[in-house]
């Protein structure tokens with residue numbers, strides 16, 4: 001498999017070293033992929049997240065995977081889209097970069113991401129896909145352990161947007 005790949009699926013089912021959660025700044029769960037990850041990981045994940053007392057947009061925190069097949073969950077609040085002139089692009093890149101740094105620090109080889117910020121947070125999909133794939137490819141050039149990153153897309157439109165940024 002190429003070092004960056006794009007698949008359609010449910011990220012809670014993916015067996016990788018770390019999956020990333022599109023969280024909010026409280027890190028205490030929510031809807032969308034965050035809700036799905038919390039449901040699948042089990043209630044002990046709340047206890048682990050509580051200890052962080054939140055997380056700023058674009059930063060990342062790591063917990064165990066609890067009942068998930070993944071060893072770790074990396075939680076990052078992506079930016080809420082406010083029109084694009086409020087640092088959204090850089091904050092989204094930070095979410096990907098800081099998640100990958102944390103994965104690498106924990107000796108993870110394989111990492112899976114959902115499409116951060118393009119659901120409830122309304123970041124334009126094509127623009128987000130471009131930033132995500134570029135940030136991942138740049139990171140892989142300097143990574144020590146991470147050598148395979150998978151974008152796990154929940155629907156056809158998201159899958160097509162990320163797929164088209166690969167080449």
Ligand code: AR6
Pocket residue numbers: 009010011012022023024029030031032033034035036078114115116117118119120121122152153154155158
């Ligand atoms: N696997 C992979 N992708 C998924 C899954 C899944 N199981 N479920 C949904 N998606 P969103 P955001 C996709 O709204 O925009 C939460 O309430 C979904 O189709 O989950 O970053 C948090 O607590 C979309 O393509 O995240 C925050 O408050 C993508 O995941 C807020 O939503 C992201 O959609 C974060 O908003």
